[in-house]
Amino acid sequence: MAFKLDELPYAYDSLEPAISSRTLEIHHGKHHQGYIDKLNKAISDTDYADYDLPKIIQASHEAGDDKVFRNAAQAWNHAFLWQSMSPNGGGVPTGPMADLIATSFGDYSDFTDKFRSAARSQFGSGWVWLTYDSGLLQIESTGNADTPIMNGKQPLLTLDVWEHAYYLDYQNERVQYIDVFLNELLDWTSAAAKLEKNNEAA
Numbered sequence: 001m002a003f004k005l006d007e008l009p010y011a012y013d014s015l016e017p018a019i020s021s022r023t024l025e026i027h028h029g030k031h032h033q034g035y036i037d038k039l040n041k042a043i044s045d046t047d048y049a050d051y052d053l054p055k056i057i058q059a060s061h062e063a064g065d066d067k068v069f070r071n072a073a074q075a076w077n078h079a080f081l082w083q084s085m086s087p088n089g090g091g092v093p094t095g096p097m098a099d100l101i102a103t104s105f106g107d108y109s110d111f112t113d114k115f116r117s118a119a120r121s122q123f124g125s126g127w128v129w130l131t132y133d134s135g136l137l138q139i140e141s142t143g144n145a146d147t148p149i150m151n152g153k154q155p156l157l158t159l160d161v162w163e164h165a166y167y168l169d170y171q172n173e174r175v176q177y178i179d180v181f182l183n184e185l186l187d188w189t190s191a192a193a194k195l196e197k198n199n200e201a202a
C-alpha cells in the first residue's frame, strides 16, 4: 500500500507571521512529500508494504534498514508535527494538562525553560518531544529522524528543529523560532486529546 501525503489541517498562510506560507509550503509540499515518495519507493515489493507506518518504523529500526527507517520515521514525525501546531496555539494550558505540567515540571515557566533548553541544545537536525509515561510528562530530544514511537512511546507534542523548519523565517536564530512555537503555535488542545486517548487505551 502506497502512502499519501495528507493535507495540512490549516491553510499554508494561517500560521503567519510565526511561520511564513513559503516555509510551510516547502516543508509540507517538498520535504514531507519527499519522505513519503522515498518511503514508497523503498518499501515497494517488500514485506514492509503490508504494514502501517508505526509498524514499519519499529520493524525497520530493529532490522537496521536505515533507508526505510529514516523515511518512514520522517513521514510519521511530520504528520505529527502538523497536529502539534495551530493558528490559535501557544500559551499556558488549562485543565488536566495544567495539573500535569505542575506535577511534572513545577510551574509553566519551568516547563518552557526545560523545553527551550532541549530544543536549543539538540545538536544539528532533530526533534523535541513532550511525551507521557507512568503519570508524568517528559521532554526529550531525538537526533535526525529518530522518534519516540520507535521505542513504543506515544508523544503528545513535537517541535521540528531541522533547519528546513525555520531557516527561511529565522535564519540561524533557532531560539526565536522556539519561542514563537511556545508562545503562538503549540496546540495544547491537540495534546490534551492525545493524552485522553492514551489514558483510555491504558
Ligand code: FE2
Residues within 6 Å of the ligand: 027, 031, 078, 160, 162, 164, 165
Ligand atoms: Fe521537517
